[in-house]
Amino acid sequence: MSDHPRPPTEEPRLTTRRPARSRPRHPLHVVAAMPLALAGLLALLVSGNALRPFDRIATVDGKMASKSDYFKDPEVRRLLLKHGIRVDIHRLGSRGIATQSLRDMDVVFPSGQPAATLIKKRQQRTPKTARPFVTPLVLGTFRDYARTLVAAGVARPQRAPGGAETLYYDLDMRKFMQLIRDEKTWNGIDFTAHSRRSNAGRVLVRTSSVCESNAAGTYLSILAFVQNGNQAPGTESRNRPVRRITGDPVLDVATEVKPLINLQGMAADEQADSYFSDEGEAIAPVSLIYEHQFLKHQVDHQEKRGEQDSSRVLLYPSPHALTEPELISLDDDGDRLTDLMETDDDLRRRAIELGFRVRFSGEDGTSEQLNAYLREHEVQVPTPNPDQTKVDAPDLDALERIINHVGSCPPPGQEGPR
Amino acid sequence: MTTRLRQPALALGLLLVAAVLSGCTEDSEPRTLRVLASPELVDMEPLLDDLRDDTGIDLDLDYKATPDLSGSLDGYDFAWPATDRSYLLRLGASGKPVARPESTAVMRSPVVVGLTGAAADRLRGGAPGKRLSWADIADAAAAGSLRFGMADPRRSDTGRAALVGVATAAAGTGRALRTQDVSCDRLRGFRSGQTLTGASSRELIDTYVRRQDDADALIAHESELLTLNASRKLRRPLEIVHPEDGMVLSDFPLLLLNTGESRAYREVVDWLHRDETQRELVRRTWRRPATQDVPRPVELREDIGNALSYPDRPEVVRRLMDDYGTPGRSTGDHVVFLLDFSTSMRGPRMAALRAAFADLSGADPSAAGKFARFYRGEKLTVVRFAGRVLDERTVTVRGDKDLEALQSFVAEGEFGDDTAVWSALGHGYTSASGALREHPDRPLSIVLMTDGESNAGLSYGEFTRRHARIGSAARAVPTFPVHFGEADAKALRRAADATGGRMVDANSSSLSQAFKEIRGCR
Numbered sequence: 001m002s003d004h005p006r007p008p009t010e011e012p013r014l015t016t017r018r019p020a021r022s023r024p025r026h027p028l029h030v031v032a033a034m035p036l037a038l039a040g041l042l043a044l045l046v047s048g049n050a051l052r053p054f055d056r057i058a059t060v061d062g063k064m065a066s067k068s069d070y071f072k073d074p075e076v077r078r079l080l081l082k083h084g085i086r087v088d089i090h091r092l093g094s095r096g097i098a099t100q101s102l103r104d105m106d107v108v109f110p111s112g113q114p115a116a117t118l119i120k121k122r123q124q125r126t127p128k129t130a131r132p133f134v135t136p137l138v139l140g141t142f143r144d145y146a147r148t149l150v151a152a153g154v155a156r157p158q159r160a161p162g163g164a165e166t167l168y169y170d171l172d173m174r175k176f177m178q179l180i181r182d183e184k185t186w187n188g189i190d191f192t193a194h195s196r197r198s199n200a201g202r203v204l205v206r207t208s209s210v211c212e213s214n215a216a217g218t219y220l221s222i223l224a225f226v227q228n229g230n231q232a233p234g235t236e237s238r239n240r241p242v243r244r245i246t247g248d249p250v251l252d253v254a255t256e257v258k259p260l261i262n263l264q265g266m267a268a269d270e271q272a273d274s275y276f277s278d279e280g281e282a283i284a285p286v287s288l289i290y291e292h293q294f295l296k297h298q299v300d301h302q303e304k305r306g307e308q309d310s311s312r313v314l315l316y317p318s319p320h321a322l323t324e325p326e327l328i329s330l331d332d333d334g335d336r337l338t339d340l341m342e343t344d345d346d347l348r349r350r351a352i353e354l355g356f357r358v359r360f361s362g363e364d365g366t367s368e369q370l371n372a373y374l375r376e377h378e379v380q381v382p383t384p385n386p387d388q389t390k391v392d393a394p395d396l397d398a399l400e401r402i403i404n405h406v407g408s409c410p411p412p413g414q415e416g417p418r
Numbered sequence: 419m420t421t422r423l424r425q426p427a428l429a430l431g432l433l434l435v436a437a438v439l440s441g442c443t444e445d446s447e448p449r450t451l452r453v454l455a456s457p458e459l460v461d462m463e464p465l466l467d468d469l470r471d472d473t474g475i476d477l478d479l480d481y482k483a484t485p486d487l488s489g490s491l492d493g494y495d496f497a498w499p500a501t502d503r504s505y506l507l508r509l510g511a512s513g514k515p516v517a518r519p520e521s522t523a524v525m526r527s528p529v530v531v532g533l534t535g536a537a538a539d540r541l542r543g544g545a546p547g548k549r550l551s552w553a554d555i556a557d558a559a560a561a562g563s564l565r566f567g568m569a570d571p572r573r574s575d576t577g578r579a580a581l582v583g584v585a586t587a588a589a590g591t592g593r594a595l596r597t598q599d600v601s602c603d604r605l606r607g608f609r610s611g612q613t614l615t616g617a618s619s620r621e622l623i624d625t626y627v628r629r630q631d632d633a634d635a636l637i638a639h640e641s642e643l644l645t646l647n648a649s650r651k652l653r654r655p656l657e658i659v660h661p662e663d664g665m666v667l668s669d670f671p672l673l674l675l676n677t678g679e680s681r682a683y684r685e686v687v688d689w690l691h692r693d694e695t696q697r698e699l700v701r702r703t704w705r706r707p708a709t710q711d712v713p714r715p716v717e718l719r720e721d722i723g724n725a726l727s728y729p730d731r732p733e734v735v736r737r738l739m740d741d742y743g744t745p746g747r748s749t750g751d752h753v754v755f756l757l758d759f760s761t762s763m764r765g766p767r768m769a770a771l772r773a774a775f776a777d778l779s780g781a782d783p784s785a786a787g788k789f790a791r792f793y794r795g796e797k798l799t800v801v802r803f804a805g806r807v808l809d810e811r812t813v814t815v816r817g818d819k820d821l822e823a824l825q826s827f828v829a830e831g832e833f834g835d836d837t838a839v840w841s842a843l844g845h846g847y848t849s850a851s852g853a854l855r856e857h858p859d860r861p862l863s864i865v866l867m868t869d870g871e872s873n874a875g876l877s878y879g880e881f882t883r884r885h886a887r888i889g890s891a892a893r894a895v896p897t898f899p900v901h902f903g904e905a906d907a908k909a910l911r912r913a914a915d916a917t918g919g920r921m922v923d924a925n926s927s928s929l930s931q932a933f934k935e936i937r938g939c940r
């Protein structure tokens with residue numbers, strides 16, 4: 001054990017240690033160890049754990065994707081430990097979770113409804129679930145690229161208070177898709193006029209794998225919705241004139257949006273990690289992320305540096321898509337966690353501090369508390385786009401077909417990485 | 419579900435007992451996890467001692483990782499390659515529904531070019547501060563003014579990343595390479611400048627240290643070149659160039675192979691992402707951090723440019739590697755140009771032809787031109803024809819003199835009456851047969867440029883009958899007709915199809931463009 005009390009977020013680890021057998025006793029050791037023992041006692045008292053001596057700490061194993069951000073948070077871990085729960089994260093894309101084995105798992109936490117629905121359909125019983133928060137899908141970019149898109153008439157800056165430089169832009173998806181379709185490069189839309197850098201690469205969004213991730217699947221539903229004239233594919237009325245490629249309206253749309261995704265070549269995991277890393281701008285000009293990841297970054301930046309990160313800015317796609325993660329229990333220990341997530345105000349409040357939009361009872365929207373939190377932390381509050389068009393996701397079957405067509409996804413399997 | 423008794427009172431008791439018995443000076447017992455690692459990661463060893471001290475986890479790195487982690491993964495808990503792209507391509511191509519393992523980027527390094535000071539000056543051509551590109555490297559390699567070392571793309575992930583980077587720049591589409599982008603090999607000129615290779619970049623660098631006179635550039639990770647410079651093993655440090663037309667970025671991901679070790683995996687990843695660890699690994703390994711706000715030395719502050727998209731089709735990378743072949747063992751190609759010198763070519767058409775040959779000899783300043791130009795070691799035969807074969811000249815390019823000789827042969831030619839397209843092509847195949855008897859390993863192709871319909875000599879039918887009788891090696895030689903002026907596109911296309919070549923239309927672009935387009939096709 002180290003020579004200072006462990007942070008109260010961690011459980012005592014000494015129970016697993018076996019006393020060494022062959023060492024000779026020596027009274028000096030006892031003397032040396034006493035402060036440590038006292039420090040340990042103190043730590044337990046401070047964390048409140050000593051008062052509940054016979055509680056079990058249940059380790060809840062959960063497969064989750066980007067929403068592991070929540071369960072990785074030290075404050076969330078501390079709050080859960082108070083309730084005798086420790087969450088072990090197994091990271092995997094949401095759709096990957098839905099298509100892989102859930103053996104040995106107590107919960108799963110896919111980042112959006114399509115994967116959640118797939119998982120629930122596979123369960124024998126109706127599982128306990130919790131939907132603690134929502135967050136919009138957004139595109140993370142950098143100032144020079146955002147300015148280039150504004151000049152190209154594709155994006156519009158949101159007004160920042162006090163005439164400061166805005167962190168947020170609204171992106172016209174229809175025009176943006178046309179740029180990609182027209183095979184424009186960044187230099188081709190005058191990037192060099194807005195930056196000291198140069199970029200001969202094509203205008204494109206870097207996404208994670210459509211076969212595996214909720215973000216990429218949701219982005220695909222935005223593309224399909226816009227491509228289909230702001231209508232969810234598969235919902236067209238019969239007498240509407242359809243462009244015939246395959247004769248199947250859903251596959252037609254999939255065929256049309258496929259090149260918009262596939263020009264990036266190999267998809268990459270962990271979009272947010274690379275976007276926020278120091279080499280983010282070199283890695284990708286535009287990355288597909290979630291709003292909560294960006295807001296959390298800005299709050300942290302403000303706290304650490306006393307200013308917002310003004311080089312990283314967000315593009316809010318218009319029409320927009322909201323994602324709703326769902327915690328799904330698979331057994332009794334999972335039930336305890338989902339119950340807590342539904343009822344514990346501290347856990348929900350912490351979600352706001354992590355950038356999520358949380359719905360509290362008696363409140364109309366999900367944004368008021370988040371906005372207040374951002375204001376309090378001197379981070380610009382994003383304003384809803386006046387164009388409130390929301391993407392109607394295609395029904396699950398249509399979305400699955402679009403995803404499989406665009407990603408040429410392997411059939412669902414139950415195997416490990418070997 | 420793992421539930422354990424966690425009774426703090428008991429824990430406290432145990433702690434006291436433990437303190438009495440052992441003095442309680444160590445953390446939990448060290449555990450050893452086996453890691454299949456890239457040979458480059460040997461520089462992580464000192465940091466791993468700190469990992470063991472801090473977490474009790476001992477990573478046992480086995481430096482045997484192949485680019486796509488082929489071979490048995492049994493017995494390994496983690497894998498730690500320079501990049502998992504080739505592995506993921508292999509996984510995807512297996513057609514088996516397997517989940518990709520959890521993967522976390524630990525640090526990054528771009529594939530760059532390290533140049534001797536003299537080579538850098540030469541490449542910048544007296545324009546100091548000029549940003550260099552892969553196209554400039556390819557141009558200088560083809561011209562014979564740059565000799566470089568690069569690890570074998572088949573065996574080294576660094577070599578493979580470099581190859582994909584150069585090929586993506588050569589295609590110049592700004593997107594990930596597709597099958598159609600690699601159907602012609604645009605890297606022949608680039609490759610002709612390669613003098614050093616190695617099974618891994620470590621091996622490559624060791625070779626270079628011993629034979630510094632044999633190359634004036636190394637293509638490798640920025641981190642390896644900075645480490646080499648810092649080692650003072652070189653007479654003069656290499657100047658690091660981040661090519662303007664983009665780079666492939668390696669992110670040294672840690673992969674979880676044994677899902678039973680997911681808790682240890684998370685502990686290791688968290689430790690690797692700690693600020694102190696990232697700072698240390700930047701300092702010790704010259705790689706760039708994977709996280710935010712990590713201080714870095716001045717050498718790592720330079721803008722690395724734009725990361726290139728990586729192809730998602732395994733056959734694209736396979737094709738690149740097959741075309742690239744075994745480094746250092748390739749022979750230059752042999753191209754037979756059959757050029758129409760009938761009187762209709764007089765004037766602007768002949769000017770266009772001469773301009774095209776000048777461009778291919780190094781005058782074309784475009785990126786595509788730099789990749790497509792004639793290169794050292796390439797053998798070129800030019801046949802001038804009209805109603806019959808007028809003249810013929812063959813050179814093997816050793817330097818600018820050879821290219822100048824070829825250009826004047828094209829420039830000073832006399833014209834003749836009539837156009838005997840199929841006789842000329844027949845002559846081309848006769849030359850090809852002879853050349854292949856002499857050098858069966860030298861890849862050969864024919865370019866047939868004409869601006870009119872055949873009105874003399876063999877008919878197409880007579881040509882095909884003769885063609886059917888020649889040896890199989892020569893019969894496999896493809897013909898690339900260049901359609902110009904009033905040539906018979908249908909007949910030319912038929913000849914292309916019959917020989918496995920492809921027709922290009924110079925009327926819609928230019929002769930120069932058309933020649934560039936078919937360079938490297940076979």
